[in-house]
Amino acid sequence: MTPQNPWQGRDDSGESGDTRRLHQIVRRDEDYGPDDAVLAGFASDAGVARNQGRAGAREAPLVARRALANLPAHALHAFWDAGDVLCEGDALEAAQSAQAQRVEQILGCGARLVVLGGGHETAWADYQGLREHLYGSQGPGGRLLVLNLDAHFDLRTSRPGNSGTPFDQILQNARERSLPVRYACLGISLLSNTPALYQRANELDVYWREDTEMQESQLDARLADIDRLLAEAEHVYLTIDTDVLPASVAPGVSAPAPYGVPLSVVEACLQRVKASGKLRLADIAEFNPQYDIDGHTARAVARLAWQLLQP
């Protein structure tokens, strides 16, 4: 469990009506079951450090919980905080392995899991847990869509892994095991990805759209794209890199993108995936509180996490 208690906020219970906020409905036991919402943190920026980026994402789970704490509960009656897996120093693979085991265990209970990263090395950890859940001996099998909302492909081929390699790691691993995994990346910034990364995306049959195609006026077409991708899969892993948002909305990231995808579009994509009934796992990565301005990024991350937690 995190040392400081982030679950603190206003108490309006003296007023009439439903005044519940998230800090008043959070639970820390393990008595969750099918369809219950569970929040878990992966406190790591070892992948960002390895990837020549700005450290600080390791504090994100704590700061995001603080921003979530005071939000009204609305349709959510309870949710569980499963605490953090901490990455000590550069011991990333050990932390990813611990996170994968925990993800598999929580998904095995039938819960709806939302992970707060960490750099995007979170995705390789989360995927491995989901892979065991879906394709392990008791798993249902079926086609998996990995849907990443991100300014970056994160398809770097260097190893050991870092925050820029997770989807190459996932696709390589899926190929080795002949698993039906498709990768789609929405929000790519032309100015944040080299031609080598576009080439890697083409080699791996990645479905991608650039940020310039992900604006409000193009939303209907993008939702139709998502519907087609969803129709070709039984399961979805949704991963949101905070740097997909414009730097003005989310300055607190390692690698800001000035153009970005509007929060309204990101939310519409999230809601479309949720409505499909195929969402098995979601995470939000790359929030770096050290570079935030007046909590703007923390609030945007909390807003996305809040939507994922709602029934």
Ligand SMILES: N=CN[C@@H](CCC(=O)O)C(=O)O
């Ligand atoms: N998580 C991904 N990070 C980007 C970082 C790019 C940058 O630092 O400019 C990537 O590897 O492409």
Ligand SMILES: [Mn+2]
């Ligand atoms: Mn990114």
Ligand SMILES: [Mn+2]
């Ligand atoms: Mn990323």
